[in-house]
Every structure is written in C-alpha cells, then in structure tokens.
Amino acid sequence: DVKVTQSSRYLVKRTGEKVFLECVQDMDHENMFWYRQDPGLGLRLIYFSYDVKMKEKGDIPEGYSVSREKKERFSLILESASTNQTSMYLCASNSPWTASGSSYNEQFFGPGTRLTVL
Amino acid sequence: TQLLEQSPQFLSIQEGENLTVYCNSSSVFSSLQWYRQEPGEGPVLLVTVVTGGEVKKLKRLTFQFGDARKDSSLHITAAQPGDTGLYLCAGAGAGSYQLTFGKGTKLSVIP
Numbered sequence: 619d620v621k622v623t624q625s626s627r628y629l630v631k632r633t634g635e636k637v638f639l640e641c642v643q644d645m646d647h648e649n650m651f652w653y654r655q656d657p658g659l660g661l662r663l664i665y666f667s668y669d670v671k672m673k674e675k676g677d678i679p680e681g682y683s684v685s686r687e688k689k690e691r692f693s694l695i696l697e698s699a700s701t702n703q704t705s706m707y708l709c710a711s712n713s714p715w716t717a718s719g720s721s722y723n724e725q726f727f728g729p730g731t732r733l734t735v736l
Numbered sequence: 737t738q739l740l741e742q743s744p745q746f747l748s749i750q751e752g753e754n755l756t757v758y759c760n761s762s763s764v765f766s767s768l769q770w771y772r773q774e775p776g777e778g779p780v781l782l783v784t785v786v787t788g789g790e791v792k793k794l795k796r797l798t799f800q801f802g803d804a805r806k807d808s809s810l811h812i813t814a815a816q817p818g819d820t821g822l823y824l825c826a827g828a829g830a831g832s833y834q835l836t837f838g839k840g841t842k843l844s845v846i847p
Contacts, residue, residue, distance in 0.1 A: 659839070660838065660839035708778050708779075723828040723832070723833065723834075724784055727780070729776075730776070730777065
C-alpha cells in the first residue's frame with residue numbers, strides 16, 4: 619500500500635521561529651510536492667522537486683525553502699515563521715512512469731500538517 | 737496559466753438525493769483527476785479520466801471527461817452521509833509534472 623507520511627499532524631509555533639516540516643514517501647517516486655491549503659484559496663503549490671537535490675519554485679515560494687537530500691524525503695522550511703503562514707500543509711508525491719508506461723501525474727498525498735503560528 | 741473552475745463551491749443535500757459537481761477550464765488537459773478530502777486528512781484519488789468523452793463509474797459515482805478535454809463532471813446518485821467531504825478536480829498539462837487544482841466543492845449529506 620502506497621504511503622506518504624508527514625512528521626506532525628498539528629504544530630504550534632511562535633512568530634520568528636524556524637520551522638521544519640518533514641515528508642517521507644515509500645513508493646520510490648521521483649517527484650515530490652509541497653502545497654498549502656487555505657479556505658477559499660484551494661491548494662497552492664509552494665515548491666516541488668523532480669529529483670534528489672533538485673527543486674523548482676511553485677506559485678507561492680516566498681518565505682519558504684525546501685531540501686531534498688534523499689529520494690524518499692522532502693522537507694519544507696519556514697525560515698522565520700509569520701502568522702500569515704498559519705495553514706494546512708500537504709505533501710504529495712508521484713512518478714512520471716508506471717509499469718505500463720507514462721503516468722497521468724496522479725498524486726499521492728500525506729495526511730497534512732495543521733500549522734498555527736502565534 | 738491554466739485555471740480550473742469548480743461549481744458549486746458548497747452543496748448541502750439530503751441523504752438519497754442526486755447531485756452533480758462541475759469542473760471547467762478554457763485549457764485542454766491531457767488527463768483530469770478527481771480527489772476526495774475528508775476533514776483533517778489529505779486528498780485521496782478517486783479516478784483519472786484521460787480520453788475526451790470518457791465516462792468512468794465508481795459505485796454510485798459517475799465521472800465524465802468533456803469531449804474537448806477542457807471540462808469534467810462528477811455525478812453522485814443517492815448520496816449517503818459517507819459521501820460528505822471536499823471534492824477536488826485536478827488537471828494535468830501535457831509534459832508537466834504539476835497539477836492544476838480547482839478550489840473544491842464542499843459536500844454535506846444530511847442523514
């Protein structure tokens with residue numbers, strides 16, 4: 619069974635703290651993604667990675683950085699947390715290939731981390 | 737930039753009723769997916785449609801991809817409280833790793 623896990627389900631941090639959100643997938647997927655989800659705004663892509671040590675900015679990268687040192691692990695870093703970063707953070711992974719050929723980019727999501735910045 | 741418009745944004749219905757959720761775009765997608773997300777959880781893939789005009793059924797859920805591959809619909813027959821959740825459509829562009837997500841339809845099925 620495919621699995622994406624996130625290090626915390628709930629997290630409370632103070633303004634200015636450095637925050638690390640960890641995501642691990644056990645499906646040997648090449649691609650990993652970080653989104654934030656806010657009411658009325660839907661899912662917005664923060665960063666994604668298509669290979670180890672590779673990263674690409676998504677739609678809202680400001681205030682965030684990422685790290686992918688191993689294929690299975692993708693970390694999201696809030697350098698200096700602010701209250702407007704209070705949100706639900708979702709990690710996802712996929713592979714451009716399936717056993718039968720090209721995939722359709724279906725993404726597998728973790729359970730999410732509800733981050734509150736006070 | 738590709739956009740996906742979902743409607744309605746909210747839907748509250750009685751158990752046993754039928755409903756349809758729409759996902760529309762001016763862009764062509766190589767595939768389109770539907771996800772369901774329960775409160776406090778991540779989205780879970782329900783189905784992927786690939787071919788224009790394709791219809792897929794998953795028990796009481798029927799998914800259709802428009803002929804021009806720009807829109808899709810999700811129809812639920814005889815809704816049950818277990819169908820409650822946020823339904824998201826997502827489109828994949830040709831050659832792109834990324835998905836374009838709609839903002840979702842929040843469905844509440846009242847017993």
